[in-house]
Amino acid sequence: MRSENPVTTVLLPKDGAAPGAVAVAHPNIALIKYWGKRDERLVLPWTDSLSMTLDVFPTTTHVRLDPAGGQDTVLLNGAPAAGEALRRITVFLDLVREMAGSARRAVVDTRNTVPTGAGLASSASGFAALALAAAAAYGLAPDATALSRLARRGSGSASRSIFGGFALWHAGPGTGADADACSYAEPVSSGGLDPALVIAVVNAGPKAVSSREAMRRTVGTSPLFRPWAAASKDDLADMRAALGRGDLEAVGEIAERNALGMHATMLAARPAVRYLSPATVTVLDRVLRLRAEGVLAYATMDAGPNVKVLCRRADSERVAAAVRDAAPQGSVLIAGPGPGARLLSEPA
Ligand code: 2P0
Numbered sequence: 548m549r550s551e552n553p554v555t556t557v558l559l560p561k562d563g564a565a566p567g568a569v570a571v572a573h574p575n576i577a578l579i580k581y582w583g584k585r586d587e588r589l590v591l592p593w594t595d596s597l598s599m600t601l602d603v604f605p606t607t608t609h610v611r612l613d614p615a616g617g618q619d620t621v622l623l624n625g626a627p628a629a630g631e632a633l634r635r636i637t638v639f640l641d642l643v644r645e646m647a648g649s650a651r652r653a654v655v656d657t658r659n660t661v662p663t664g665a666g667l668a669s670s671a672s673g674f675a676a677l678a679l680a681a682a683a684a685y686g687l688a689p690d691a692t693a694l695s696r697l698a699r700r701g702s703g704s705a706s707r708s709i710f711g712g713f714a715l716w717h718a719g720p721g722t723g724a725d726a727d728a729c730s731y732a733e734p735v736s737s738g739g740l741d742p743a744l745v746i747a748v749v750n751a752g753p754k755a756v757s758s759r760e761a762m763r764r765t766v767g768t769s770p771l772f773r774p775w776a777a778a779s780k781d782d783l784a785d786m787r788a789a790l791g792r793g794d795l796e797a798v799g800e801i802a803e804r805n806a807l808g809m810h811a812t813m814l815a816a817r818p819a820v821r822y823l824s825p826a827t828v829t830v831l832d833r834v835l836r837l838r839a840e841g842v843l844a845y846a847t848m849d850a851g852p853n854v855k856v857l858c859r860r861a862d863s864e865r866v867a868a869a870v871r872d873a874a875p876q877g878s879v880l881i882a883g884p885g886p887g888a889r890l891l892s893e894p895a
Contacts, residue, residue: 575704799857
């Protein structure tokens with residue numbers, strides 16, 4: 548497994564220089580899901596979650612301080628951001644400014660290589676890269692834990708993309724400022740496991756219900772939410788043990804049951820949130836058949852219809868071919884464990 552502590556290279560801007568920094572981060576896919584916040588403003592989850600950072604779909608983000616600006620300027624894939632996307636980034640930059648004791652506005656240029664808002668974790672790579680670049684541009688030097696906490700405030704799953712390989716995000720206890728300090732991700736060892744994740748993109752369009760709204764509705768109305776959250780604690784303990792011994796079969800079984808349980812909580816929400824489409828179910832059926840054929844293959848789905856299939860690297864081409872056959876209208880790619888967030892250039 549490639550796992551790096553990426554954050555020790557953050558440098559303070561040199562005196563008198565125009566600060567600016569470029570950071571890159573990769574998305575992550577949760578094997579134990581984060582679904583539901585106990586504090587919306589601080590982005591504190593109800594449950595711990597555990598993920599694998601990918602080696603595909605990086606986000607690259609450039610942040611520089613604007614000498615003249617009266618407001619933040621944000622470019623998303625080259626186009627000016629507006630509405631909710633701009634608001635979320637500005638609120639995040641306000642937090643960084645508060646930490647840095649600065650009132651200066653920023654120019655943010657961020658480029659995703661993954662479809663935005665399609666349940667492919669663009670907000671995880673996006674806010675991890677933004678946290679690292681903005682912290683450096685404003686002259687902060689957070690350690691990895693502080694950076695994970697900061698990224699969490701942008702988007703919960705971003706707390707995990709600070710780290711490469713496998714990462715565990717602690718929900719932490721309590722509420723308020725104390726809880727804020729205790730909710731961060733850290734790398735976990737994977738017992739030498741180096742799996743592939745075959746990603747079946749059956750629909751790359753934006754989702755009808757944002758994950759933020761879907762979580763809110765699930766926590767507020769689904770009678771299955773609390774039982775799932777309780778079961779997820781056991782899943783996490785089992786997952787850590789399975790990862791520790793590098794047991795792909797157990798890791799896959801636990802990941803699949805945890806994801807299906809999460810979707811069950813949404814289906815029981817009022818009104819229901821259903822991200823899974825007919826093509827999703829077709830791929831799930833194919834994954835079951837792969838197992839019947841003796842291939843270790845296990846599915847997980849996030850806030851969208853796309854399916855990620857965990858398998859051995861040696862089986863990944865066979866799994867990809869099977870999934871491609873099952874969903875010929877979609878696209879399929881093979882990912883592996885990827886690196887943590889890192890700075891490409893530091894303040895000049
Ligand atoms: C996860 N997902 O653990 C879960 C599983 C989707 C399904 O984290 O509201 O974009 O910004 O904290 O991180 C997607 O939610 O939500 C997500 P916010 P986020 O990966």
